[in-house]
Structure formats: C-alpha cells, structure tokens
Amino acid sequence: MGKEQTGTEEHIVSYSTYAYVWLALLVLLGATIAAARIEFSRYSVLINLLIATVKALLVVVFFMHMKYEKRFLRGLLIMSLLTLGSIIALTFSDVWYR
C-alpha cells in the first residue's frame, strides 16, 4: 500500500502463485457448470454471476497485479465500476417501475 517506488524494480509474482490462481479459476469454472446443471431455478443465475465475479476478481487482483498497485489506481478502477453500476441501477429502476 504505502510503497512509493517509481523505479524499474517491481514486485515479481512467482509462477506458482499464478498456477494456484489458474487452478482456482478452473475449479470455479467446474463449480459454475455444476451449479447450472443442478437446477437451482431462481438462484442459479445469481450463483453463476457471483462465481463469475469471484473469477473476475481473481484475474484483476493477481493476473492484472491490482494487489501490488497503488491505492490511486485501485480507486480509479472502483470509480469506473461504480459508474457502470449506477448506470445499470438507474436503468433498472426505470425498467422495473414502468
């Protein structure tokens, strides 16, 4: 967090860390297919989107190095996601009560 390095030295993520993340992603892929086949009916969509979000988070945090980035860049990412979130929320508030 408080690291203020701007030189060429940077955190090198080990191959094994990436391999674990990759394995976790494949396990989650299996889980999402299983969840869709077991017929949760109402909740299966929600569960699948939750699993997709966990997968996306793993990719962003580890593969895209967000874990090692400065707070500023993390804040920018959250801001852009909140922008998308508010566009979706505002549109749905219109669609639902029409």
Place this chain on the structure above:
Amino acid sequence: MGDSEIHKDRMAAKYGIWFFLFTEILFFGGMFLLYSIFRYRNAGAFHIAAAQEDLLLGSINTAVLLTSSFFIASAISAVKRGNNRLAILLQGLTVLLGAVFLVIKYFEWMEKIVRGIYPNSPVLLKLSSGEVLFFGLYYVMTGIHGLHVFIGITVISFMIYFTATGNITRKDYAKLENTGLYWHFVDIVWIYLFPLFYLIT
C-alpha cells in the same frame, strides 16, 4: 534504442492502458445492460434460445482463455527475471490458445448458420421476438469479443517479435505488461459472457 538518455515512464504507460480499459468496461457494460433488460422482459424465450448453445464447446473455450491468461501473466514474470526465452514460449502458447478459441468460436457460429440461425434469416424471423433478441445479442457480443481476441493475438505476436529482438527486456517491459492487461480484460469479458449465454437453460 537502448539509449539511457530516453526517459520512459512505465507508470504513465500503465495508467494509459487502464484508462483505455475503463472505456472498454463501459463499452461492454452497455451491451451487458442491454442483455439484462431484454432478458428481464423475455425470460422464457431466452431460456429456450440458450438451449441451442453448445455447453461443452463454451466450457472448453472458457478453460482455453483462462489458461492463456495464466501463460501471458507468467510471460511477464519471466521477462522480469530476464528469461526472455521462456517469455517467448509462454507468449507463443498464449497466441496458440487465442487461435484455438477463435477456431472453436468459428465452428459454433457455423453450426448455427448452417441451421439457418443468423441475423435476419427466415428461420430466425419465425421464432419469437425474445429468441431473435437472444441470438442478435449473441452474435454482436461474442462477435465483438472475438474481434478483441483477434486484436489481442495480433498485438501479442508483435510482443513476441519485440521480446526476441531485445526490444522488451527486464528493464523495459511496459509494452508486454500493457498487452497482458488488455488480454486479461478480454478474458474477464468472456468470464461474464459464458454464464449469460451458455448457462441459463
């Protein structure tokens, strides 16, 4: 080239690619929003239409892209350790998997087109409007995603050349890092496309 006088700001380069990705988030986000509203209004038709999707091919393609992301991430670690040879191999594997993804996508599209399911086709226009919307969104969203994969493959191919010729080194790897970020983003888009088009039957 290789002149230590040239000032390069890796941080600025990284912020640049992230700003571009923010616009991409909103670009794809708009299409996901369109999908959600049409899905909300045509839930039944979307379920029927999604049954036409090949779950096995979709699952394989998801695994292919996740693995390619693992390879390009590792390629960056390899470059940072000065192991350009391994980095070239890993980038080559990423390009290969990207091509595999597009070939599978081609067969999926062709299988539908042969059965007469393509935008504005006579077969499709006989179906309910919900199903027409589903396949319209399917072709647009997987098509634009596929275009992104193709662009990614092209850019990574250039990175392989740069890594081989010593343009990308352990001291100067911003190009490769940014290409990786773009590739991971394309992977994340597919992570959401997969459940929305293949897993709602």
